Amino acid sequence: MIRLIRSVVALTALGMILSSCASFPTNPRLNQYDKSKGYRYGLLDKSDNGDDLFIILTFSGGGTRAAALSYGVLEKLNDTVVKINGEERNLLKEVDVISSVSGGSFTAAYFTLKGPDMLKADSPFRDNFLYKDVEGILKGKLFNPYNWGRLLSPSFGRIEIAQEVYQDLLFGTATYGDLGRRKPFLMVNATDMAKGSQFTFIQSQLDPMCADLDPIPIARAVAASSNFPVAFTPLALNAYPTTCKYVEPDWTKTALNDVENNPRRYYRARALRTYQEPDRKYVHLLDGGVSDNIGLRGPLTAIRSGDVAWSILNKINLEEIKKLVIIVVDAKNQSVPDFDQKPSAPGLISIVNTIATTPLDNNSADTIELLRDTFRRRADAQKMQPDLYQAELYRIYIGFDQIKNEQERQKFLDMETNFNLPRDQVNDLRRIGGKLLQRSDCFKSLTGAPMDPGKPVCPY
């Protein structure tokens, strides 16, 4: 016992000494703004995966539940072959963009880094993450006296410890520079605390900050994306505004003239400007779910606007995309609370949980509807006007509400949000992800699978 106390005291003392030098890892400055360098969609290699069939995946938040559901979708895509220009192609190899939030970011980032090897039975992603008690490891680190001292430093927080854990378990020291130039384009989303808007780990987001994305570890982006408020501390990035000869894109000038006709675009331009303010030396990030818990906002803007560097609207106008496929993987749960069965007021945890999750769920539902509306209007316009380029549009939504059997549906809706799910639940999630994708009418239409008679093809 005395030996244990001595060890704790020694470790705490060591930690306190280290606290004087503990700080979050500094991300380097971008020496010179240059659109021909850095992690950008336009610079990716298209020789094996062109834009004519353009597949976007969005992975929602929801801890291991979200990671396993999206993993099941990747497995199904890997098992699916489509004919493109007479040639049989594995659908997983046709994925162009993955946009992710929180728990979904683990799957998205690991797949982008490792490719289809991630789906092999001996992949570390299964044993080191999906089936692992990651939450227990995180708690163990936080209760380790060695870390208490480090945590005393005002610039070293619980999120830095989470990043170290994710590096040890999955990502190692891999950085954005290690992703190379192969597709898919990875969009890991967090939330900018100061603006309350989405922050995406791509170079065009970091350009106005004059920060270089390439040396930033993948584990750091994933930690920012899954940085659940209060449980973790906000994650800081260094910014070096006005030091890299950044040139604002042309659209910001016209957008800032036009709050009346398009306020959404005006606010996008305003948000971009805030990163150029000379006093903004740091950007503090929270969980991506705070601004968009399904990772769909970024792709949606690219579908609706020509302003985005990888604008899908422009690619359609330029007749580069023949088929546009967007698969939204939403691991939203909805357990039935028991407080309506009692007269007493719900407890603090129930109240905080409601406050934290209800706006996110409502926002996600609105975003999904916005996507549906965007596709429907484009499809209607194409029908009305043959002079408009005729793109094929496929919108596929994967969510537990689509499970027909009530008992099975509730089983998934009841699953908790954490990083420690029982093995059988993870297996169930993998299975249902693939099953829901395969059952989608729009997916059947895309892959040429037999359709149910009388059902509309890809309804909007």
Place this chain on the structure above:
Amino acid sequence: MDEFIKVIFTTRRKVFVDGNPAGFTNKMFQVETGQHKFDLGPEKDYTPVEQIIDVVGTTPLDPMIIHFTDEKEES
């Protein structure tokens, strides 16, 4: 909201909207509602050099028509 544009020119060229290639001349295409800067791809043998226009209230059946003039034709 969605807006619909047709840029008229003597030959098929890329149309640049706010500096990005966003469509072709003489073929209808879609843009986001709001103010945009329009110009054509190289070479710069047309007038005006660029046009800044508020694009609002168009439909697929009633698109906004924007004209650029070929300098050679003009002379």
